[in-house]
Amino acid sequence: WNSTFFGPSKIRESLRKLAELFDDSIKEKVEAVIAKYDAQMQAVIDEYRPRLEGKKVMLYVGGLRPRHTINTYEDLGMICVGSGYEFAHSDDYDRTAPEMPDATVVYDDASELELEQFAHVLKPDLVASGIKEKYLFQKMAIPFRQMHSWD
Known part of the structure; x- marks a missing residue:
């Protein structure tokens, strides 16, 4: 199994893969963490993506x-x-x-x-x-x- 914490899409994917190893309460907490930081990560992407x-x-x-x-x-x-x-x-x-x-x-x-x-x-x-x-x-x-x- 391979996971990475480089870049927003892989951070979300890796956190969800890790959460699959645990019960639903952990999965819910992972989704809450993703939701908490998604806007912040998207703001960075929105700032730089037009130029890149x-x-x-x-x-x-x-x-x-x-x-x-x-x-x-x-x-x-x-x-x-x-x-x-x-x-x-x-x-x-x-x-x-x-x-x-x-x-x-x-x-x-x-x-x-x-x-x-x-x-x-x-x-x-x-x-x-x-x-x-x-x-x-x-x-x-x-x-x-x-x-x-x-x-």
């Missing part, structure tokens, strides 16, 4: 991050055009594929040159990756979100 709708994001991160963060960008109206791992196992890709939109380019253990070539072809509006890739994409004048330190 249809923008393309390219991910290159490790561990569970691709499958746990794709939906966060989708909640904001963004399209994941590329996603990849450094040090992934085959089950990582098996579990991530259902989270990715059709025609998403998937890359594995890409070199700096390969990432640059992917960016030229995919033309992302934002790249979300680690510190090692930060300067490559900054030199390319592509907005960058560092995914490892959350700074």
